[in-house]
Amino acid sequence: MSKAIENKQSQVQEITEKFQSAASVVVVDYRGLNVAQVTELRKQLREAGVEFKVYKNTLTRRAAEAAGVEGINEVLTGPNAIAFSTEDVVAPAKIINEFAKKNEALEIKAGIIEGAISSVEDVKALAELPSREGLLSMLLSVLQAPVRNFALATKAVAEQKEEQGA
Numbered sequence: 001m002s003k004a005i006e007n008k009q010s011q012v013q014e015i016t017e018k019f020q021s022a023a024s025v026v027v028v029d030y031r032g033l034n035v036a037q038v039t040e041l042r043k044q045l046r047e048a049g050v051e052f053k054v055y056k057n058t059l060t061r062r063a064a065e066a067a068g069v070e071g072i073n074e075v076l077t078g079p080n081a082i083a084f085s086t087e088d089v090v091a092p093a094k095i096i097n098e099f100a101k102k103n104e105a106l107e108i109k110a111g112i113i114e115g116a117i118s119s120v121e122d123v124k125a126l127a128e129l130p131s132r133e134g135l136l137s138m139l140l141s142v143l144q145a146p147v148r149n150f151a152l153a154t155k156a157v158a159e160q161k162e163e164q165g166a
Contacts, residue, residue: 026093026108026111028082028109029078033105040099045092052083057077064076072112093127098127
């Protein structure tokens, strides 16, 4: 077997492992972005623990089939970059969506969220969700509301009784 074929097989294996271990994947078309813009996007993704790579489409298609996510192959045409996140499901979608709002040349093509193929609309909907901390804050607020209301009602009753007694 030639060295080139061995190299391609190892790349397919690497991409397959990334598809299998990723909590979420976002595929984008980066045509029209200049080097500075791509560098800025990579920096933002790296800070969030997201890997952003460009692979040959043929290798990516083979890896997607091996990983069982061949539905993504429909969008693997033209220049693509793929963002892989192993921990945070929302991070790549949120960062790329925000970046795409400022740089119209970046186009979200599709995604894989926890093993399920997702459309552009699904990826954008995921990006609009609040962060984990924001969701926890909302939950805490909802849980505290009944106690807060009870405390206010008790205080109002106590004040009313005080006025009646005075």
